[in-house]
Amino acid sequence: MSVLIVAPGRDSEAWVEALKNQHPGMNIYMYPEEHDPEEVEFALTWNHPRGLFKNYPNLKVIASMGAGVDHILSDNSLPENVTITRVVDETLTEDMGDFVLSQVMNHIRNLHGYVKSQYKKQWDRSQYKRPQNTNVGIMGLGVLGNAVADKLHKNFFKVSGWSKTEKNCENVTSYYGKDQLEEFLNNSEILVCLLPLTEDTENILNEDLFDMLPEGAYVINVARGEHLVEHDLMKMIDNGHLSGASLDVFREEPLPEEHPFWEHDRINITPHIASVTKPESVVPQIAENYDRMKENQDLKNKVELDRGY
Incomplete structure (x- = not known):
C-alpha cells in the first residue's frame, strides 16, 4: 500500500518530509519517479496530468493539497468509486x-x-x-x-x-x-x-x-x-x-x-497568494484519512461529487 504525490511545479519534498514525520511507516512515491501503479491506493495531488489516475487500478482516495478540488473534478477520466477529499484548515x-x-x-x-x-x-x-x-x-x-x-x-x-x-x-x-x-x-x-x-x-x-x-x-x-x-x-x-x-x-x-x-x-x-497551503499544517488531516482508508472508515472532508465541492 503506497501514497503517490502528483504536484507538477510544487515542492513535493516538503510534503514527503511532513508526511513521514507524521506517519513514519508510510511508503511514498513522487510522480513521475518509477513505481508500481498497482501498489498505489492513496494519491495526494494538485493539478495532476489529465487521465493519469485511470492507470491506477487499486486507487481508493484522491486527496487535494488545498481547499479547491476543481483541478481534480475537471478530469473526466477519474476512476469510478474513488473518494475525493479536500483540505479544511x-x-x-x-x-x-x-x-x-x-x-x-x-x-x-x-x-x-x-x-x-x-x-x-x-x-x-x-x-x-x-x-x-x-x-x-x-x-x-x-x-x-x-x-x-x-x-x-x-x-x-x-x-x-x-x-x-x-x-x-x-x-x-x-x-x-x-x-x-x-x-x-x-x-x-x-x-x-x-x-x-x-x-x-x-x-x-x-x-x-x-x-x-x-x-x-x-x-x-x-x-x-x-x-x-x-x-x-x-x-x-x-x-x-x-x-x-x-x-x-x-x-x-x-x-x-x-x-x-x-x-x-x-x-x-497578486500571484495567487491569498491563502497558501502549508504542508506541516494540513498533513495531519491527510495522514488521518490515510489511516481511515486502511481501516475502511469514513473519511473527513469528503467532496460531494454531485455538488462539485
Missing part, C-alpha cells in the same frame, strides 16, 4: 480573511492609487470611505466565505452573502438562489468572489452580473480565474461602471507577460 481560513480584509481596506482608502501616484511623483489626495459606511457582498458562504464575512464584520463593515442554497450565517445578511441574486448584487459596493468552481459558477463574473452592481462597485476575485470573463471586467471598468478590481487568481497561471491586466491601472494583481 484553520490557517488557510485565517489567511484568506486577512487577505480579503487587506484588499477591501486598500480599496476604500485608495492605497493602490497612492502607490501609483508615488511613481509619478504626484501629490494626489482623494476622499475615502469608512468601514461602517461600506457594504461588502460575498459570493460563496462556505468555510472560507464565512471566515471572510466574520473578519469583515469584526472590522465594522456591513456584510451580506449569497450562496446557491439557503445559509444562516451570524452577522451576515444572507441571500440565496437565482431569484435573490440581483437584490444581493444591488447592495454590494465591493463584491468578493469565494465561490467553488462548478459548471454553474464558471464565467459567473460577467457583464450581466457586473451590470447589477451599483455604479462604482469594486470586484475582488480570490476563488478561481475561470469564474471571471476577463473581457467583460475590463469593459465594465473602462466604461466607468466598475471602479476597479483586485485579482489573485487567473485562467492561466503564471499570468502571461502579454496579458492586458498587467498594464491596466485599475486592476491590482
